[in-house]
Amino acid sequence: MNYYDAKAQPPPSAPPSYDQRPPVMGIPVQSPSSYPFLDNIQPIGSSPSPLNAHGSGIPGKWSTGLCDCCSDVRSCCMTCWCPCITFGQVAEIVNKGSPSCGISGGLYGLIGFATGCCCIYSCFYRSKLRKQYLLPESPCNDFLVHCCCESCALCQEYRELQHRGFDMSLGWHGNVEKQSQGMAMTAPSVGGMGR
Template structure:
């Protein structure tokens, strides 16, 4: 009986000289009034725009409309925390995504601009 050998490659780890905290508070979205207005008046469009900029599917945030807890908004916060090494809790992510969704997306947007780390596709194959 042949046996299978499984080789596990090390996963990339991002080390950052940046702070391990969010660059802005959840209610600091009013510092950039046009951005805040866009998020408040058309949060689905705003979320789709920043989801695309983050490297995810453009229409992914539209799935948030089908439940009480918006799964995509929460997942984006968790992903951003892991990508940038931000210390916070899943409980806060859930609360912010559920009750302060447009402010949460503003915070995500500001963090992307502040960190300005390019997206690198690690598992891309050459053709």
């Protein structure tokens, strides 16, 4: 055994340490989880990641139940009297702004007028919402939920997006603009030369 072979081998009494991490350096910033509705915004050209509002891949859970419509009386009344508005707002947020609330709501109303069965269209948006936030398909599959309880399903989806930080009256683009203004205001300031 020569000098170089002995030097290359670690001593037998000291086990290798794999859990040591380098020290953290840099400027502390606000955690991304404090901006829940931007969790699913992806850069152009990147593939979407199915994360829930907390940024983890663990399946989420609905923030309210299907029959908790009276927990938000305003959205409940709006959905009962004009479900196309609620559907349009949900569809705009789920589709990230394209098509707009007016187009989605108009198409929903047209399908309802032509077929009398809007659940054919709206159940697809429930599926999209569930996939974005990894929500369970409960109490039954999406088509049956919308077929049997259309108003309750729309109210639940509306409330879910509200609880995840969206201001439904602003639409997708308004929420993104509001969030970008909020991020600019909370950005850490770096000291510089004064006048």
